[in-house]
Amino acid sequence: MNDILLNIRDYLLYDPQSPMLFSSGTFWALFLIFMPLYGLLRGRLWQMLVFVVAFSFYFYYKSSGVFVLLLGGTSLIDWTLSRLMTAPGRTRLFRKCCVALSLLTSLGILAYFKYANFFLWNLNAMIEGNFQPLDLILPVGISFYTFQSVSYIIDVYKGRVTPTRTWLEYAFFLSFFPALVAGPIVRADYFLPQIRENRHASRTELYTGLWLIILGVLKKAVVADYIAQYNDLIFQSPGSYSGFETLMGIIGYTMQIYCDFSGYSDMAIGIALIMGFRLADNFNYPYKARNISDFWRRWHISLSSWLRDYVYIPLGGNRKGTARTYINNFATMLVGGLWHGAAWKFVFWGAMHGGGLAIHKASRPWLDRLPDIWPLKALWWIVTMSFVAALWVFFRADSWEDSWLVLSGVFNDFSLAYVPAFASARMLWLILMILIILAHALPSRFHGLAARWFVASPWWLKLLLFLVVVQLVLELRSEDVSPFIYFQF
Numbered sequence: 001m002n003d004i005l006l007n008i009r010d011y012l013l014y015d016p017q018s019p020m021l022f023s024s025g026t027f028w029a030l031f032l033i034f035m036p037l038y039g040l041l042r043g044r045l046w047q048m049l050v051f052v053v054a055f056s057f058y059f060y061y062k063s064s065g066v067f068v069l070l071l072g073g074t075s076l077i078d079w080t081l082s083r084l085m086t087a088p089g090r091t092r093l094f095r096k097c098c099v100a101l102s103l104l105t106s107l108g109i110l111a112y113f114k115y116a117n118f119f120l121w122n123l124n125a126m127i128e129g130n131f132q133p134l135d136l137i138l139p140v141g142i143s144f145y146t147f148q149s150v151s152y153i154i155d156v157y158k159g160r161v162t163p164t165r166t167w168l169e170y171a172f173f174l175s176f177f178p179a180l181v182a183g184p185i186v187r188a189d190y191f192l193p194q195i196r197e198n199r200h201a202s203r204t205e206l207y208t209g210l211w212l213i214i215l216g217v218l219k220k221a222v223v224a225d226y227i228a229q230y231n232d233l234i235f236q237s238p239g240s241y242s243g244f245e246t247l248m249g250i251i252g253y254t255m256q257i258y259c260d261f262s263g264y265s266d267m268a269i270g271i272a273l274i275m276g277f278r279l280a281d282n283f284n285y286p287y288k289a290r291n292i293s294d295f296w297r298r299w300h301i302s303l304s305s306w307l308r309d310y311v312y313i314p315l316g317g318n319r320k321g322t323a324r325t326y327i328n329n330f331a332t333m334l335v336g337g338l339w340h341g342a343a344w345k346f347v348f349w350g351a352m353h354g355g356g357l358a359i360h361k362a363s364r365p366w367l368d369r370l371p372d373i374w375p376l377k378a379l380w381w382i383v384t385m386s387f388v389a390a391l392w393v394f395f396r397a398d399s400w401e402d403s404w405l406v407l408s409g410v411f412n413d414f415s416l417a418y419v420p421a422f423a424s425a426r427m428l429w430l431i432l433m434i435l436i437i438l439a440h441a442l443p444s445r446f447h448g449l450a451a452r453w454f455v456a457s458p459w460w461l462k463l464l465l466f467l468v469v470v471q472l473v474l475e476l477r478s479e480d481v482s483p484f485i486y487f488q489f
Contacts, residue, residue: 020062067139118342141181212270219263238405243414330354
């Protein structure tokens with residue numbers, strides 16, 4: 001009996017070697033317990049809020065351990081300041097001080113954990129000192145919930161959002177577990193009214209949510225995790241493979257990061273929908289884009305729209321002349337690059353995307369005069385995808401130097417003579433890659449039709465599809481459950 005109790009205790013405690021993931025059995029075991037209790041409390045607003053906030057904080061504890069205290073502290077500070085700044089009789093200066101204090105707290109915590117070593121390393125390089133890095137662990141998802149808290153306090157200050165009456169409502173918004181650790185970034189003006197509605201999910205929403213969960217598991221635990229096994233070989237030993245094999249690794253990672261992150265988003269949106277909450281779409285088939293501007297309208301939509309509204313527009317947007325518009329685009333993407341990671345390779349990634357956006361905007365008058373014919377469409381798609389894929393190398397490689405080694409490796413001993421041997425050794429890898437490309441090539445309406453077909457299908461067919469996906473996960477999984485790529489941000 002004691003052994004059983006010890007096992008249960010170990011199961012419920014945070015394990016840094018095995019953080020809670022949507023693709024893990026631990027999460028789904030707890031979620032199966034959570035949902036019936038949630039259903040019983042759904043009609044009683046305050047009991048439901050307490051229950052979900054408690055589960056969300058526990059979920060974050062299982063994902064990040066003691067750093068759950070940072071989440072609680074941030075929520076208390078921001079909620080208190082939002083109430084103070086909107087109290088009757090407050091002067092504009094007082095309200096600005098509240099905003100400044102909130103931003104200083106939220107961004108200061110983020111800067112300390114995420115960027116302290118980066119700035120100290122660079123300072124050490126300039127003064128040629130003997131620097132020992134700080135022993136810092138980045139809390140999971142801190143960038144996501146920090147951006148949510150920043151947007152909330154700014155929206156309250158500008159009158160776009162009424163502050164929540166209780167801390168519990170704000171904590172529900174900030175810690176909502178489906179979107180907590182890897183997005184989508186939730187906006188208060190979109191989400192808070194849903195809390196107050198307190199409505200049940202419809203039958204269509206329940207089955208649509210289930211469809212999104214199945215689709216997300218398929219993308220992440222089947223496709224992304226399997227093709228990663230080959231991609232990792234290329235990036236772990238840059239320069240050790242032929243040009244063709246290196247190119248396949250780069251293309252493979254391009255597809256892996258899409259399936260990994262969009263798979264997480266699908267699961268998050270699906271879980272929220274089953275609970276009766278709508279989260280904004282985060283991906284819209286980004287690899288269909290034929291220019292870099294369209295790519296950023298389709299990729300990580302919640303982040304790109306956040307950067308537009310809280311960085312690009314406050315900098316002046318496109319209201320202060322052509323040259324300033326390009327500078328604002330560039331500066332916004334630099335912020336986006338730094339948000340992703342504290343390393344020069346991420347700064348470079350953001351700068352290149354910012355430069356790409358500026359060049360595309362500058363070329364629009366010329367491009368708009370060209371005929372809208374399929375050869376040109378194909379050319380612009382190839383140019384865009386080559387640009388995007390090459391820059392993903394800086395995302396995946398372990399260092400700035402490794403990034404260039406991988407890119408230069410494409411031109412090392414490149415020969416199509418490797419194709420037959422590669423196809424023979426990596427047949428399933430190629431099949432999965434082709435399926436991803438075909439999924440992007442299908443008309444957008446097809447994906448909506450597939451979801452509606454699933455909703456209308458009989459229960460046994462839904463169960464069969466679910467069991468097929470589970471079997472695929474079991475057959476193709478690696479030894480350990482792979483964390484989501486965006487957990488590190």
